[in-house]
Amino acid sequence: MLKTRTLLLAVAAALAASTTFAAAQDKARVAFVPQIVGIPYFDAMQQGGEQAAKKLGVEFVYQGPVDTNPVDQLQIVQNLINQGVEAISVSVLDASSLAPVVEAAKAKDIKLFTSDSDAPDSGRALYVAQASDQGLGYTIIDEMVKRAGEDAKIGIVSGEATASNLNAWIGYMQERVKEKYPNVTLLDPQFAGGSAERAAQIAGDMMASNPDLKGIIAVASTTCPGVAQAIETAGKIGAVVGTGYCSPNTARAYLKSGAFGYSVLWDPSELGYLTVWAGKQLIDGKTIPAETTPEGMSHPVTYDDKTGILLLGDPAVFTADNVDDFNF
Amino acid sequence: MSSRTSLTLPILAGLWILIVAGLAILQPSAMALSTVTTVLQFSTLLALVSLGQAMVILGGGAGIDLSVGGTVSLVAIIAMLLDTAGVPSFLLPVVCLVAGTLLGLVNGILVTRLRLLPLIATLGTFYVYSGTALAITGGSAIGGAPAYLLPWGRGTLAGFPLPFVTLVLPLFVLAVLLLRYTAWGRWIYAFGFNERSARLVGIPVDRARFIAYGFSGLMAGLAALVSLAWLGSARPNIGQNLELTSLTAVMLGGVAIFGGRGGLVGVLAAVLLLVTLQTGLLQLNVNTIWQVGIIGALLILVLLVDNIRMIRRTA
Amino acid sequence: MGAIVRQIGERELLLGAACIVALLLFSLISPYFLTATNILTVLRNCNELFLIGLGMTVVLGIGGIDVSVGVVMGLAAIAVGRLLQADAGPLLSGLAGPLAGGVIGLVTASVVVLGRIPAIVATLGLFGVYRAAVFLALGGAWLSGLPTDLTSVLGAPVLGIPVALPVVAIAYLIVFVVIRHTPFGLHVLATGNSEVKARLSGVSVRRVQFTAYVISGICCGLAASFYIATYRNVAMTIGGTLALEAIAAVILGGTSILGGRMSLLGTALGVLLLRILQNGLLLVGVPSLWQPVVTGLLLILVLGTEAGRGRFDAASLTRHLRRPGRQGAAG
Structure with a gap:
């Protein structure tokens, strides 16, 4: 069959194209x-x-x-x-x-x-x-309290609920707040999966339900842009300190616009x-x-x-x- | 229907040989028993779920089960939650089978009693099952699967993974025999192909279709059991994407989306082809995004070939 | 060809009532729910789904389906983003969205209609192909921190309302007028109702189907322009789950998945209800992980209210769907 042959050729071509990836050993x-x-x-x-x-x-x-x-x-x-x-x-x-x-x-x-x-x-x-999970969790809370105050209400937007490293960092954030900042309210983490639009939606809802919210932490680097955009869109720059574990290149625009107060990363x-x-x-x-x-x-x-x-x-x-x- | 199945298999086999030959030339070291083991190991979940999916689609009435992935995740979670709550661990396999079947029968009720369109009903249960699995665990895995399961889940027999040998092969053989030689199997084809005539000759269409959804749930339950025995823990997102990949495998295997045509051997062949393709590309260190694109293009091409053949025949 | 666009039918009333009940309930529990900022947030989050749902309504209306729409938006968004980066200005970049969407819609239409492949299978395949394309176009990086040119135009308020809302409303109005008052609209419904009867009555069925997928592509592209204006960022996972959400919203709205019956108002209300529930549940303290569960239950419950009324007759359905060329169905 002509068409079958075309199909086979297409796959062969795909395989041939992949030879360039094959490695010397x-x-x-x-x-x-x-x-x-x-x-x-x-x-x-x-x-x-x-x-x-x-x-x-x-x-x-x-x-x-x-x-x-x-x-x-x-x-x-x-x-x-x-x-x-x-x-x-x-x-x-x-x-x-x-x-x-x-x-x-x-x-x-x-x-x-x-x-x-x-x-x-x-x-x-x-x-x-x-960096140690503990160091990461503690640092982001310490920096947040510096900016948002010792009685701030802080929200957390994470990525996949199943990611064990992200959950470990969240655990240390909660521990730090409990031990060192008794007046800080840390809201339960919300999970956005891997998408920026879900992160923005959740961050927006979070600010609406907590008008006294002082800070939002974007735990997964995939959630950083969404959280920052939500703060910008809500017109809460200055009122809400955004932050997250994201690289300078990802965070640059938001740090300059003021949506993010800081960013923590290695x-x-x-x-x-x-x-x-x-x-x-x-x-x-x-x-x-x-x-x-x-x-x-x-x-x-x-x-x-x-x-x-x-x-x-x-x-x-x-x-x-x-x-x-x-x-x- | 026979002419279609007879052409699907040669196409799939040809493609498979091509992939293996390509791999043999480009990466000779991949021609090892361990590659076979890996392919079959990663085929097991998909094969089980695709078997159930195929039954539902064959049964016609726009049958489709989008909830299979969610069912696998939820059953795994339910089983481990009950296990940690003190239910004797030798009952774990039973729990998986029962929970899977029940979740599948919920789809059956929605479709045959409430007369919801299968696509809508199972889209709904997809959200409910996969969402519940994530929400009740907060996303974290539940470890500590009973130790007696692990040797079975991770063991091999002459290089063949035990779950594949003891579950997938017998079940496919059984299902093929069932479809070919029992009244129930012939009904599935009959009402999948022409429902009105089937009803007129007195085939209990609704009951058989209800059972087909239960069967799909049962297969998902088995897949959940395999995942527990293999990974040693229940993951709330273990079934992620299985609904779409199983659909791909079933369509690629020559089952008509509108039911009544196609065979299970083609489905198993398609599953093996898909996983071999993935494995081959991984062995060649090709970026995984190409898998997604190539499999998508393959699905379209195979159906296109099939269509052109059909048009020529009808013309 | 007795099908008509139902204007305000039972389903729309039901959804409208559900929206109002949800509004009342949430505002009783949470004092922050019924505030201007929160309502604006909800509406803002509806934008993309409004537009993608609009296209999906037309596609379902002809008896098709498209599970690749989310990624189509992603591809169009990359086009918009790249133009912004190249200083093409807001007008050109903004228009590039619908244009790119339309071009991708042409591809989808060609595969589905010319290839005569069942829509759900074809678009499932295309979903994979488009995802690979997104990855290639992004080259492994993200588009992030894009210029604000487009934001200042599309994000700007007009008389206190975000400019997106009137644009969405105009898009709905255009499609409504086309469906209600042009021969094409009649052909869409006729095709959805029964391809064979439509063909026999002289409707160019394939042209109608082709156009429907292109319209859907344009809608996705328009959504992409708004997406870029709001988020100024494109990640590789863009739009992954949007298609299922759009299908859920459109079905909720009363459009028949078998074609021949569509409700634009229903789609808008369906989108609104989904977003109100997602927002409200978070506001009253339900963890976000439960949101999909609510979506699923809503779908089953609302569609379940039609149970036993004989709207879905499996026997005629099977005949309706059979290829090649659908045979007449009783609708």
């Missing part, structure tokens, strides 16, 4: 699996990873799901294991999602570790942390760099010292042998004044 490979592809945050991690790969003489593989779906992520990890990629790092969507593949990785002597979002009890080799490309570096150490079987400055990085990182956490450093706070000094 003489160098050791370090893979990173993000929670979702196509967002600036993980893009920056990819770039950092590529830099590190070039510098350290390994090959970097970047593969992630299109939706924040743990099964899709698992499928990707499983396929990387099948390919025999020597070290695989995952920003886990769900703390228990690695369980089925941990054994498979061990059996093939593949170093499976986490980066950016952890699965503590999974048996992973180590966890490359951007340099994701540095995190990507450190991830690949850690993968290389694991492949080479080297032990990581308690404090060291990895080749190609400008500052030292710390490693806790007991918890297996490799810490990038303290989170940075970006404001309208310093945001132009950064480009990521």
Whole structure:
């Protein structure tokens, strides 16, 4: 059949086109699996990873799901294991999602570790942390209280309700408020999934139902634009302090318009760099010292042998004044 | 109907061989038993759900089940909630089957008793089931699936994942036999193809259709059980996107969207083709977004080929 | 061809009443519900769904369906955003939305109508293709912090009302007039009612279907211009769940998914009711995760009120849907 043949040709062409992606395999490979592809945050991690790969003489593989779906992520990890990629790092969507593949990785002597979002009890080799969950949760609350006052009412807009790293940060925010700021009211977190319009809708509703709201925290980087726009659209610039864990490039326009008072983040490309570096150490079987400055990085990182956490450093706070000094 | 099924399978098989051959050339290391295991492992949930979806669609009356993904998520959550609440864990499989069937029968009632259009009814239950699963857990997974399930969920037999060998294959064989050799199976085709005549000759259309929705729920319940045994925890969004992928698999497998035509072998072939394609692209490290685009284009192309053939025949 | 556009029928009254009851109830529980800012917030959040629902009403009216509309809006939004970045000015960028939407609508129409593929399958496939296109067009990054040119035009209030509302109203009015008072409108309903009868009466069925998908594309594109004006940002996940929401709202409004019966007022009320409930529930303290559950229950309950009235006759339905070329259905 003519048409059948056309169809076959189309698929063949698609496969042929993909050969360009097929990789040479003489160098050791370090893979990173993000929670979702196509967002600036993980893009920056990819770039950092590529830099590190070039510098350290390994090959970097970047593969992630299109939706924040743990099964899709698992499928990707499983396929990387099948390919025999020597070290695989995952920003886990769900703390228990690695369980089925941990054994498979061990059996093939593949170093499976986490980066950016952890699965503590999974048996992973180590966890490359951007900053401690506690530090992130505490910092964003401390900075918020500085701006909104010690008796402020603060709302939280998160992304996927299933994301374990985001939930951990929210947990520390709540803990900080309970312990240090008894007069601050922290509203229950609301979840917008991955979409900016839902985040804006929820943030708008939140401001309407709480006219005395002083601040909104956008927990997922995907919710930052929505929250900022909601504050701008509601004409609440100055009255409500917006913030979130988002990169200077994402937050720049909002920091300048005043919708965001500040933004808390680390340099994701540095995190990507450190991830690949850690993968290389694991492949080479080297032990990581308690404090060291990895080749190609400008500052030292710390490693806790007991918890297996490799810490990038303290989170940075970006404001309208310093945001132009950064480009990521 | 026979001419259609007979052409669907060669097309799917041809495509499959093409993908495997392409992979063998571009990435020889992928030709390993572990790849087979992976493909089947990730086919299991989709195959089970697609089997139920296929039954519902075959039964006609604009039959469709958009709630399958939500059902998988909700059943997994219900089962683990009951388990942690102290229900004996050996009952967990039963809970999954019963809960799945009940949720499916709710669709059956909405469609056959309340006479809601299936698309509307199951769009409604899609929202309700998937939403409830997320809302009652606040989004977090419930860990601690009974340990006795894990060896089955993660085990393999000569490289074949146990859930695939013990559930998917027997169920598909059983369902094919059921459709081919029992009155019930012939009814499904009959009223799927021409409902009015089927009613006139006294086939209990509503009851059979009611059962078909229950069956779809049962399959979703089984998928939930497999997910528990495999992952070791219940995830409130485990069934995410399954409604659309199962629909894709069923259509690709040669089942007509309006019912009455198509076979289950094609559906299983389509599931394997889809997962092989995904695996192949992953092995070649092609960006995952291409999977979404290629699968979409494939669906359109295969139906286009089919249409042109039909027009030629009728012309 | 006895079908007419029902103007204010039972369903519209039911939805209108439901909106009012919801308004009363929420304003009793939450003092902030019935404030000007909150009402404006609700209306603002309706914009995109109003427009996408309008297009969906026409598509369902001819007996079609389109599950790719959300991503079509996303693609059009990228076009608008890129033009803004290139300093094309608000007029050109704003018009680029409906234009791009119309072009994508042409693609959808070609696949569905010329390819003779069942609409739900074809648009499911296109959904995947368009998503890949969104990713390619964005190149992995987001469009964020776009210039405010468009915002200052489309976001500006006219006599205290956001300019979006009159635009939406005009769009509805145009479609209403076209459906009610032109031969094309008659053809749309005739096609939705029974393709074969319409064809026999000399209606160019395929041209009508083609036009309906293009209209839907234009509506999505217009929604994209408003989206950009409001959010000044395009993420890769844009519009992912909008299609199902739009279908839910349109069905709620009383438009028949089988074609031949459509209600524009119903669609608008359906959108409004969904958004009022989502807003109100959050205001009275129900976690946002419950919102889809409410949407689903609403769909089943409202449509369930028609139960047993014989509106859905499965037997005639199967014949109605059978290909190639639909046979007559009793509507």
